[in-house]
Each structure stands twice: as C-alpha cells, then as structure tokens.
Amino acid sequence: MTQDNLTVAQKRKYRVQHAQAAKEISLLWLTQAELVNVIDFGLPEVDDRYHIWRVPLLNKFNQEKIGEIVIDAYTTLIIETKSTNPDILEARLLGRNEEISPKIKQNRSSASYQLSDLRNTIAQGDSEKMLQELPTESVDLIFTSPPYYNARPEYADYLSYEEYLLKLRKIIHQAHRVLAEGRFFVMNIAPVLIRRASRSEASKRIAVPFDVHGLFIQEGFDFMEDIIWEKPSGAGWATGRGRRFAADRNPLQYKAVPVTEYILVYRKHTDKLIDWHIRSHPQPELVDESKIDDSYERTNIWRITPSHDKRHPAIFPLELAERVVQYYSFKQDVVLDPFAGIGTVGSAASKLGRRFVLIERNPDYVNIIRQEAKIWLGPEAKHVLTLNCAPISTEDTLL
DSSP states (O other), X not given: OOGGGSOHHHHHTOSOOSHHHHHHHHHHHHHHTTOTTTEEEOOOEEETTTTEEEEEEEETTTOOEEEEEEEEXXXXXXXXXXXXXXXXXXXXXXXXXXXXXXXXHHHHHHSOOOOOOOOOEEEESOHHHHHTTSOTTOEEEEEEOOOOSSSSGGGOOOSSHHHHHXXXXXXXXXXXHHXXXXXXXXXXXXXXXXXXXXXXXXXXXXXXXXXXXXXXXXXXXXEEEEEEEEOOTXXXXXXXXXXXXXXXXXXXXXXXXXXXXXXXXXXXXXXXXXXXHHHTOSOHHHHHHTOOOTTSOOSSEEEOOOOOBTTBSSOOOHHHHHHHHHHSOOTTOEEEESSOTTTHHHHHHHHTTOEEEEEESOHHHHHHHHHHHHHHHGGGGGGOEEESSOOOOOTTSOO
C-alpha cells in the first residue's frame, strides 16, 4: 500500500485505526456504565488535530444524539474528562436535558459512602483485562509492584520501553475506575539497569519512577507521597554496579550502589478531603479498630530488609505490604494487587483484617496463592472467589 492510499489513522500510526475498533472500545465503556442496551453509535470520526476518535452516542429509540465518547487514538484509552458523563447520558435518555444539578452534587458529597461487597478474590489473567471484570469503585486500596522492564530474562516481554509504559498506563487507567473515590494507589517501583549486550556497549539505567509519575497524573490521580524504601548497606552489590570504581578509583567511573526503591503514593482525584472518609464511614467502629499504634514510621525513609523466596525472583517484604495496608486502608476494606506474584499483599491484607483481590497471569504463581490462602484464611478459604482458575479446596486445611 502506497503512502497516498493510507488513511489518516495509518499515517499517524494510531493504535485505533478504524471506526469499528473505536466502536468496540466504546462498547466496553457503555457496558461498564450499564447503558449498552439503550444507546446506539453514530459514525465514529477521527480528529487528527488532537489525535482522538469521537464516537457519537444516540438514543436507541429515537436516534437523537445525546453525547459522545472520546478515545485517545494513540493509547486506545477513553478520555473520561472529554466524554459525556454516564449520569448525564441517563438524564438525557429520561428526557431531562439539564446537567446534574448542584443540589444532587451536594447530596452526593455529603452522604456516607457505600462499603464494597467484593469478597476475597483470586483471578488468573492479564491485569488490564481482568480489571475490566471488577465493578466500578469496588476497591479501597491498590498496592502493587509491577514487573521490571526487561531487567531480567524472565521479564523480557516488551519490544520497547514505550510499549511497557503504555501497558502500565492502561492498567492505571482501569485501576482508576475500580478504585473508590479519594482512595489510594500505592506503587513500589525503582529505576532498572539494562545490562549491556557486549563489553563494547555501555549499560543503561532507566528512571522508571519518574516516567510512571506522569502516567498517574494523566489518569486522574493526585501525587501524595514519595517514600524511600532503604535496604541494608550492600543490598545492591549483586548488580555489579560500583565494582569497577571500587577496583580502580578513577574519576568518571563512579556509580552509586542502589540500595533504595520508591514507594509512590497517589490518591484518586476528588474534591472531598481525606477527613470525609473518616467522618462519613458507615461503620465508625471500624475506623476506631483501624487506628495505628505509636510504633508507626514517622519519616518517608523506611528501612526494611528485602525478602527472598525461591518460588519467585522478585518479591517485596511482607513488612512493606503490611505498612502500606495499615496506613492507607480501614479494616474490612478491599485491597487490590494487579501484579500479585505469589500473594504477599493478600497475606498482609488477611493478617490485618482486610479483604484482598489478587490478579496474576502466571498459573504457577496463582496455584501458590491458592495454597497460601488456606494458611491466611483457614476454613474460610473455601469462600474465596476464583476467576479463570480452579476453586480452593479446603479438604486438607487443618480445622
């Protein structure tokens, strides 16, 4: 195909290349909003000035236009701030063309919030897809550590760093929907060292946390804290970084041995103050039971020894997960880890009286989580919801 025969979307190398793809993306959004049976699509159009697709939304019964969905043509993500709000669509379907009134907004903001009815869940599959299966605003805290970008052979899943960041953005985008208003998304992440292919090449270190920060801001989160996880001295020596300088002591060769990682804390954007969640909690006794004792960490430097487990190449310490769960959730809250590994977050959540939702694509790790859940929950493990994997059998659980 010659350049002249290419569509605008093909010339721009958009990921959303045609109208049918735009409709399929929009269909998922309407399904989540529970409006799929009452709305039709008009003809999607690409607007290459802003690199977006516009998908008109029509009242299914009279074919009148009542709104539109706007899609980022490069990322395939729906731009919520530019798309018509589902509440407005519903009002227009019912013949009320006015926007949501200030009175309704005030009533919503002053009411107590609803507790999630999700039960403990283990899901096998790609987190971007599995997050679409969760109800809107059904999770109270997200804590995770995404896989390293091609830093080890077992993580070499991405053709480029840009592809890796796009995958993270899609997951953050889906996480924004399932996270309750004003609640926290905490991510453990660190720069990665890309090993050189030969001695004639220089190694490359990528500042992943600083790129990921931009993704959170773009997806509607507010930055709250940067916590430094400091490991014992010498913890990073195994990477080989700094050994050349230690041997020769020549200027320019100096490289600091990394003994820290970032714990980045974000809050889903809201006009409500954090105190609102405390004052408006429907079960005040849970707020009292969740209070933290005097031994809490007072600075943003957390000194925690790394953990090792032969079953997984890169786990974070249970102590780290416990701190995050304790500091950023109430008892009986739902804690989600979209990159669950062998389930450290589930262990911490169970120990601290929270519920967990663990998503992991590796079936071997999922089987480990299923077995570990018997230790965390005892006989109650039989009530864990399992998606795309076998239910938990508690026949061998000690009663």
